[in-house]
Amino acid sequence: MPDNHSLPVTPFFALPDHAVIALEGVDATAFAQAQFANDVVALAPGYWQWNAWLTPKGRVIALFALLKLKEDRILLLLPDVDAAALAMLLQRLVFRRKLKVEARGDLQVSGAFTAPIIAGNAQIGIAGEVIELDYGDAGQPRSLRISPITDAPLDAKACLQWKRYDLQHGLVRLPVEQREQWTPQQLSLERLPAFSVKKGCYPGQEIVARTHFLGKAKRGLVVFESDATVEAGMEVSDGERVIGSVISVCHGETPLALAVLPLERPSGALHAGEATLLEVALRSG
Numbered sequence: 396m397p398d399n400h401s402l403p404v405t406p407f408f409a410l411p412d413h414a415v416i417a418l419e420g421v422d423a424t425a426f427a428q429a430q431f432a433n434d435v436v437a438l439a440p441g442y443w444q445w446n447a448w449l450t451p452k453g454r455v456i457a458l459f460a461l462l463k464l465k466e467d468r469i470l471l472l473l474p475d476v477d478a479a480a481l482a483m484l485l486q487r488l489v490f491r492r493k494l495k496v497e498a499r500g501d502l503q504v505s506g507a508f509t510a511p512i513i514a515g516n517a518q519i520g521i522a523g524e525v526i527e528l529d530y531g532d533a534g535q536p537r538s539l540r541i542s543p544i545t546d547a548p549l550d551a552k553a554c555l556q557w558k559r560y561d562l563q564h565g566l567v568r569l570p571v572e573q574r575e576q577w578t579p580q581q582l583s584l585e586r587l588p589a590f591s592v593k594k595g596c597y598p599g600q601e602i603v604a605r606t607h608f609l610g611k612a613k614r615g616l617v618v619f620e621s622d623a624t625v626e627a628g629m630e631v632s633d634g635e636r637v638i639g640s641v642i643s644v645c646h647g648e649t650p651l652a653l654a655v656l657p658l659e660r661p662s663g664a665l666h667a668g669e670a671t672l673l674e675v676a677l678r679s680g
Contacts, residue, residue, distance in 0.1 A: 406507050432584075432599070439463070447589050463680070475569060484497050512538070535676075565582075567616070582642075585675070619675065621673070623668070632662070633661065633665055633666075
């Protein structure tokens with residue numbers, strides 16, 4: 396929804412742990428379709444989707460929002476990723492395609508816990524140089540903006556609340572040590588959805604499709620509140636044996652953690668280190 400008017404900055408706050416990579420050129424859509432797990436060709440210009448980049452063994456390198464502004468202009472919005480390093484890896488795969496891959500360090504990402512003004516659901520809002528996304532749900536509106544404007548203030552408390560929302564909705568925030576370890580099904584990315592089993596080949600596609608069609612997904616994402624601080628990489632046990640692993644955490648007054656656990660497991664208390672874990676329902680967005 397293009398517009399020429401400017402959008403207000405307040406009450407937006409900076410999201411310094413988010414970064415942007417641009418794919419620009421006539422082969423942008425074809426390149427994204429060949430490399431990423433979701434169906435980019437089927438996505439209409441002016442809309443965005445969740446997507447992921449996988450290793451050839453089907454492990455998630457990065458989960459991100461893919462914005463298809465035009466057929467020849469795509470943005471990747473990535474949390475917790477070194478955009479320059481990832482852009483360099485992608486650029487090495489371009490070969491003879493007419494495409495430029497670039498980390499856009501000139502763009503600031505900011506968020507607000509208010510309803511978007513010009514974006515809605517998966518439709519991207521554009522006002523001048525500002526790009527707006529609807530990142531919320533019926534229970535909690537959220538707006539995200541990508542802009543060359545750099546005056547959104549830092550707010551550590553608001554950033555913590557933003558990350559907590561992500562984890563509550565199963566939007567995995569993978570630290571470096573948790574990348575390239577988990578399949579899309581283990582991270583329950585079908586909930587978003589962030590991958591396709593119907594499109595053509597992409598790295599890891601064979602493993603993803605086989606797991607889907609043979610019903611071999613035995614682990615998935617679980618969200619917990621804990622009575623003590625936990626860290627990514629900690630083992631989750633039922634008191635007798637290790638049954639899973641913590642992959643994402645959000646510290647605060649009530650720590651929150653995402654873990655990969657067996658889909659079928661006995662009921663009972665679970666622990667990570669000295670912390671007792673209380674399972675809570677993943678929210679839908």
